[in-house]
Amino acid sequence: MLEYDFTFDPSKCEECGGKCCTGESGYVFVTPYDIEEISKFLNMDFNEFSVKFVRKVGYKYSLTEKIQKDGKGHACVFFDEETRKCQIYSRRPKQCVSFPFWECYKDDFEPLLKECIGVCKK
Ligand code: SF4
Numbered sequence: 001m002l003e004y005d006f007t008f009d010p011s012k013c014e015e016c017g018g019k020c021c022t023g024e025s026g027y028v029f030v031t032p033y034d035i036e037e038i039s040k041f042l043n044m045d046f047n048e049f050s051v052k053f054v055r056k057v058g059y060k061y062s063l064t065e066k067i068q069k070d071g072k073g074h075a076c077v078f079f080d081e082e083t084r085k086c087q088i089y090s091r092r093p094k095q096c097v098s099f100p101f102w103e104c105y106k107d108d109f110e111p112l113l114k115e116c117i118g119v120c121k122k
């Protein structure tokens, strides 16, 4: 189990409005298990869901993204721009569930302090 030098308060997400789901173009990687779970949640067939919402990135798969209506860059395809919330929150991919406790932030979490208001130095 990795130990981190920061804590995270998820109650800040409400106030933040989804900074980690928006902005620069990026990847929200999904496993076949994620695809299965999200498609079931949306009452969609696995293949139908994959064609509509998944793109191949090298040997991995990512959710697709959209351009935000307010012109502030990209957003994950499941980010609701009106409510500023995730539309699949209870079935969001592991990458989203584990944020901000990613291995890449284990040794250097300074960039996170600027990006995520829920992160606090211990
Ligand atoms: S950037 Fe941080 S506070 Fe904002 S929505 Fe993402 S996890 Fe929550």
Ligand code: SF4
Pocket: 020, 021, 028, 076, 077, 078, 079, 080, 085, 086, 087, 088, 089, 092, 093, 096
């Ligand atoms: S799946 Fe949800 S939590 Fe993950 S990036 Fe997309 S909108 Fe954000």
